[in-house]
Amino acid sequence: MNFGAAEWIIIGLSLKVAIWAVVLSLPFAILAALALARGQFWGKSALNIMVHLPLVLPPVVTGYLLLLLFGRTGPLGQFLDWAFGLTLAFRWTGAALAAAIMALPLTVRAIRLAIEAVDPKLEQAASTLGASRLRVFFTITLPLIMPGLAAGLVLGFAKAMGEFGATITFVSNIPGQTQTIPTAIYALLQVPGQEGAAARLIIISVVISAGALILSEWLASRMRRRIAG
Amino acid sequence: MSLDLSISHKLGALDLSLEAQLGDGVTALFGPSGSGKTSVLNIIAGLIRPDEGKVTLNGRVLCDQSSGVFRPANQRRIAVVFQEARLFPHMTVERNLLYGAPDRSGLDEMAELLGLTGLLRRHPATLSGGEAQRVALGRALLSRPELLLMDEPLSALDSARKAELLPYFERLRDEARVPILYVSHAVEEVARLADTVVLMEEGRARAIGPASQIFAGDGIDMRISRDMAAGLVEVTVIAHDKADRLTEVTLGSSTLWLPGLNGEIGGKLRLKIDARDVMLMTGRPTGTSALNILPVTITGIREGHGPGALIDLDHEGTRLIARITRRSVRGLSLTKDQRVFAVLKSMSVAHRRPG
Numbered sequence: 032m033n034f035g036a037a038e039w040i041i042i043g044l045s046l047k048v049a050i051w052a053v054v055l056s057l058p059f060a061i062l063a064a065l066a067l068a069r070g071q072f073w074g075k076s077a078l079n080i081m082v083h084l085p086l087v088l089p090p091v092v093t094g095y096l097l098l099l100l101f102g103r104t105g106p107l108g109q110f111l112d113w114a115f116g117l118t119l120a121f122r123w124t125g126a127a128l129a130a131a132i133m134a135l136p137l138t139v140r141a142i143r144l145a146i147e148a149v150d151p152k153l154e155q156a157a158s159t160l161g162a163s164r165l166r167v168f169f170t171i172t173l174p175l176i177m178p179g180l181a182a183g184l185v186l187g188f189a190k191a192m193g194e195f196g197a198t199i200t201f202v203s204n205i206p207g208q209t210q211t212i213p214t215a216i217y218a219l220l221q222v223p224g225q226e227g228a229a230a231r232l233i234i235i236s237v238v239i240s241a242g243a244l245i246l247s248e249w250l251a252s253r254m255r256r257r258i259a260g
Numbered sequence: 261m262s263l264d265l266s267i268s269h270k271l272g273a274l275d276l277s278l279e280a281q282l283g284d285g286v287t288a289l290f291g292p293s294g295s296g297k298t299s300v301l302n303i304i305a306g307l308i309r310p311d312e313g314k315v316t317l318n319g320r321v322l323c324d325q326s327s328g329v330f331r332p333a334n335q336r337r338i339a340v341v342f343q344e345a346r347l348f349p350h351m352t353v354e355r356n357l358l359y360g361a362p363d364r365s366g367l368d369e370m371a372e373l374l375g376l377t378g379l380l381r382r383h384p385a386t387l388s389g390g391e392a393q394r395v396a397l398g399r400a401l402l403s404r405p406e407l408l409l410m411d412e413p414l415s416a417l418d419s420a421r422k423a424e425l426l427p428y429f430e431r432l433r434d435e436a437r438v439p440i441l442y443v444s445h446a447v448e449e450v451a452r453l454a455d456t457v458v459l460m461e462e463g464r465a466r467a468i469g470p471a472s473q474i475f476a477g478d479g480i481d482m483r484i485s486r487d488m489a490a491g492l493v494e495v496t497v498i499a500h501d502k503a504d505r506l507t508e509v510t511l512g513s514s515t516l517w518l519p520g521l522n523g524e525i526g527g528k529l530r531l532k533i534d535a536r537d538v539m540l541m542t543g544r545p546t547g548t549s550a551l552n553i554l555p556v557t558i559t560g561i562r563e564g565h566g567p568g569a570l571i572d573l574d575h576e577g578t579r580l581i582a583r584i585t586r587r588s589v590r591g592l593s594l595t596k597d598q599r600v601f602a603v604l605k606s607m608s609v610a611h612r613r614p615g
Binding site: 150152153155156157158159160161162163164167170171174175 | 305306307332333334335336337338339340342344346348349350359360399400403
């Protein structure tokens with residue numbers, strides 16, 4: 032297959048959007064997963080709903096809400112523009128935000144399951160050996176949830192690569208700026224005679240997704256072996 | 261070391277209330293399951309916050325509910341060996357050992373002491389239960405605690421593993437010089453390791469005292485004491501009879517024979533002589549298979565509501581106890597100050613004293 036420059040731009044932009052989406056959402060995903068797995072606080076079920084809402088809402092609704100909040104006239108959009116000179120709507124940064132929000136429920140679920148599988152007794156033992164809560168997290172909890180974390184990251188990455196509805200609503204489908212693989216496929220399928228170009232992108236997305244899954248399985252089994260000795 | 265406890269805590273059906281001042285050596289928190297022993301340990305370690313009360317270690321207030329002071333577990337310098345080893349599965353034995361250690365300085369010596377030298381590169385999943393528990397012990401000690409808590413550290417192991425581990429505990433007690441609070445419901449472990457015993461029942465301390473007094477059952481409800489009543493006696497090793505595989509020891513002016521070769525010549529051993537293994541005779545028995553017969557004086561007769569009675573005996577200042585039936589007490593018309601003979605059916609080496 033020969034890719035033209037336009038296709039490389041689409042693929043590169045998709046990767047950039049997905050990687051940023053996953054990297055940016057990771058700290059929030061870990062914190063939310065910790066809070067949901069371990070926390071006892073008022074508003075826990077509200078947090079749970081917030082995190083999972085993008086999973087069940089029609090993506091177009093999520094995209095529209097993002098536009099309301101982060102658009103040029105939205106409260107958060109105005110704030111970000113004023114504070115950091117950062118514009119999200121109709122930019123690749125906005126695509127990354129939309130992808131991050133859509134990927135969050137999947138990452139949080141995977142990490143939460145991994146945290147729930149960690150025996151709190153090990154963390155207790157570490158604390159009786161003088162380890163602070165932070166040290167316990169980084170030396171015990173985090174290494175033990177690594178397989179789940181890796182799985183969550185890959186799921187999130189795949190979701191971010193494939194995100195369509197919220198992205199097209201929030202940042203539209205501007206070639207070279209916000210056009211990712213799914214929105215490009217959509218655009219190509221609207222025009223007669225472009226099935227070949229669409230097929231190439233479709234194959235690319237299948238390869239990337241399958242590769243991500245294989246990578247996550249490999250990482251997880253490697254880490255499980257390490258933990259089991 | 262001084263540990264002052266004054267705590268009360270409600271946990272389900274258990275209403276825990278304990279006042280105690282504990283000192284150096286090995287203190288056993290001893291009692292049946294559900295008597296609140298582990299809760300006490302968790303409160304001392306900082307893993308549970310008591311409803312009320314105060315815990316002070318060497319003058320440091322660890323927890324005082326009246327003033328809201330609560331030092332978290334990681335600031336207490338109290339290490340715990342749990343029932344399950346709780347080793348960190350993603351770390352080698354060496355990294356487990358060093359987890360709470362300020363530096364590597366004690367590692368080689370500790371590995372040597374606990375027989376772990378060949379295991380340092382291994383992962384916990386490949387260790388036997390006994391090995392894992394030894395790593396847990398070494399890990400706790402290398403964190404240089406002011407107090408070591410042990411929560412039924414042998415109860416998850418089979419009896420062969422227990423027998424393998426107990427000598428390590430003894431060496432540690434004698435060499436590491438860390439005060440230990442040892443939670444257990446196993447009489448044999450307590451008799452073997454403890455200097456002081458806190459006898460717990462239903463969330464209360466029924467008795468606190470030196471191990472020998474507690475095993476003698478002083479001031480303890482017969483209902484609790486009758487099964488564990490025993491004399492803890494200290495003897496001196498005189499000779500090993502290698503042909504018959506017996507150890508000759510002296511208790512005052514009397515000689516006793518122990519099965520097996522125990523201790524070092526000139527060294528001392530602590531023996532536990534269970535009350536139910538002591539028979540009484542009014543005249544010196546002849547033609548008996550028993551090797552160990554001591555002339556004793558009856559110093560007291562304790563009868564409970566059951567069929568049994570505990571007879572306190574004195575042999576040249578050493579205290580022994582016999583558990584016989586009340587019928588036998590009447591049949592032999594035993595009375596205080598009467599001189600009789602105690603036939604010791606069996607004895608176990610409870611404690612290896614250095615020197």
